[in-house]
Amino acid sequence: MQKRYPSYLNLTLDELSQKVQKAFDMMTACSLCPRHCGVDRTKGQRGYCNTGILPFVSSWGPHYGEEKPLVGMYGSGTIFFGNCNLGCIFCQNYTISHLGEGTEMSYQELADIMLGIEARGCHNINLVTPTHQMPMILKSLQIAINKGIHTPIVYNCGGYESLEAIRLLDGIVDIYMPDIKFADPSVSKRLADAEDYFERCKEAVKEMHRQVGDLEIVGGVARRGLLIRHLVLPNGLSGTKAVMEFIAKDISSNTFVNVMDQYYPCYKAREDELLNRRITMQEYKSALKITKEAGIRRDESQIHWGY
Numbered sequence: 001m002q003k004r005y006p007s008y009l010n011l012t013l014d015e016l017s018q019k020v021q022k023a024f025d026m027m028t029a030c031s032l033c034p035r036h037c038g039v040d041r042t043k044g045q046r047g048y049c050n051t052g053i054l055p056f057v058s059s060w061g062p063h064y065g066e067e068k069p070l071v072g073m074y075g076s077g078t079i080f081f082g083n084c085n086l087g088c089i090f091c092q093n094y095t096i097s098h099l100g101e102g103t104e105m106s107y108q109e110l111a112d113i114m115l116g117i118e119a120r121g122c123h124n125i126n127l128v129t130p131t132h133q134m135p136m137i138l139k140s141l142q143i144a145i146n147k148g149i150h151t152p153i154v155y156n157c158g159g160y161e162s163l164e165a166i167r168l169l170d171g172i173v174d175i176y177m178p179d180i181k182f183a184d185p186s187v188s189k190r191l192a193d194a195e196d197y198f199e200r201c202k203e204a205v206k207e208m209h210r211q212v213g214d215l216e217i218v219g220g221v222a223r224r225g226l227l228i229r230h231l232v233l234p235n236g237l238s239g240t241k242a243v244m245e246f247i248a249k250d251i252s253s254n255t256f257v258n259v260m261d262q263y264y265p266c267y268k269a270r271e272d273e274l275l276n277r278r279i280t281m282q283e284y285k286s287a288l289k290i291t292k293e294a295g296i297r298r299d300e301s302q303i304h305w306g307y
Contacts, residue, residue, distance in 0.1 A: 005223070006152035008145060008172045016142055019168055023135035026165065027053060033085040033131050033162050034200040049085045049132035050100065055110040055140060056082040056133065058102035062122050067258055069215065069222035070124060070154060070175075077122030077151070079113060085132045086158045087193035088181070090233070090269035097129060098267065110140035111147070118151040123221050124175065126154040134165055138172070152223070160194050161204035166211075174224045175215075176208035180247070181231065183239025191237065191275075198239075202246060215256040215298070226251070231260045232287045235274045240287045244294035253295045259287050 004010050011019075026032055027041040037047025046052060062075030070076040080093070082102025095101045114125050130137055141153070152174040159178040180201055182188040188197035208226055215225035228247060232238055240259075247255050261284045269275035 006150065006174050007224075008141065008153070009150060011171055015171075016138075016145070019172065020135065020138045020142055022168055023138050023165075024053075026162075026168075027135055031162055032134055032165050033160055034194070034196060035085060036162075048087075049083045051083045051132050052104070053136065054104045055107065055136040056102050056104050057110065057113070058082045058096040060113050060117065062117075062120055063126065066126065067177075067222075067227060067256075069217050069220065069227070069256070070126065070177075072123045072221040074121040074123055076124055076126045076154065077117030077120065078126040078128055078156075079110075079117070080128045081130055081133050083132060084129055084158065086160050088158075089191055089267060089272065090263070090265065090275055091267050092262075092264070093129075094267040107136065107140045107143060110136065111143035114140065114144045114151075115147060115149055118149055122151065124152050124154045126156050126177075128156045129158065130155060131157050131161060131165070134169070141172070154222075155208075159201040159204065160192075160197055161200065163200075163203050163207060166204050166207045170211050173208075174212060175222055175227065176205075176212055176225075177227045177229065178205055178208065179229045179231065180205065180243050181238065183242035183246075184237075187237050187239065198242075202250070205247075205251060209251050209255075214252050214254045225256070227256045227258065229258045229260060230287075231263055232279050232284055233263055233275065234277055234279050234283065236283075237274060238287070240290050241294070244291050244296055248295040253297055255296065256298045257291060257296050259284075259291055 029038045035048050039045035039047040058080040060079040063078040064075050066076040084097035091097050154175040155173045156177045183198050185195045189195035212225050216223045264278050265276045
């Protein structure tokens with residue numbers, strides 16, 4: 001039997017309900033991310049992310065500033081979720097991620113946002129910072145599926161993911177877009193309060209790739225697969241060489257990688273002597289050279305995209 005697209009349309013109602021229940025079970029002693037706070041969010045307790053059991057959303061709508069395969073002609077339908085499971089001191093969305101800018105809403109309201117994005121013709125539903133709100137997203141998606149939604153899901157996350165949670169998303173997400181921010185544990189501890197960041201990120205990204213494979217682009221638009229973001233930080237703090245070697249050797253040399261140059265010091269980075277400046281052109285060119293030398297064949301900086 002030919003499979004339907006997007007992937008979640010292949011799940012039976014019972015299979016989807018089981019995934020939703022398992023996701024909410026993970027919040028009774030919260031293990032949605034590698035911090036494993038252990039708080040019972042179903043009873044009002046809040047852990048590192050300071051988020052309850054209802055969707056907490058900052059904004060939503062068509063976005064034309066994402067990667068080209070996501071934007072296409074009609075835009076990527078982004079939903080920005082408030083709060084975060086990482087503590088990045090340089091976060092460019094810190095008012096949302098750290099200062100709690102957003103609104104708590106019902107599952108039905110989030111489902112209606114998804115349906116509204118589809119009605120506007122966006123190529124995908126782009127879930128930005130979804131990690132700590134994954135159960136709420138699944139419950140809302142379940143409502144939207146019952147109302148006929150058929151737009152693919154982009155899981156746009158920070159890379160600090162629970163392997164158990166990512167496995168639960170198998171058959172739901174068609175496009176994974178994780179960050180790989182750092183390689184050095186001492187750097188990730190100081191800059192994001194997550195010493196085990198790279199180890200947990202590598203586990204999660206391997207599972208993401210197992211589920212969806214390399215990025216498939218049809219008619220200029222991403223259909224299914226893995227797209228990795230890597231933000232170049234000043235003074236080599238991103239650990240680009242180790243990151244790209246991991247991607248090329250342990251994931252795929254055909255992985256679509258966006259080596260990003262838009263870092264600027266904001267939030268607490270202005271007070272950090274290693275982060276209080278933009279990157280230089282030489283630092284960015286060096287990162288691109290490292291990417292090429294590692295054997296990565298597809299990246300956002302290239303003029304020809306390989307499709």
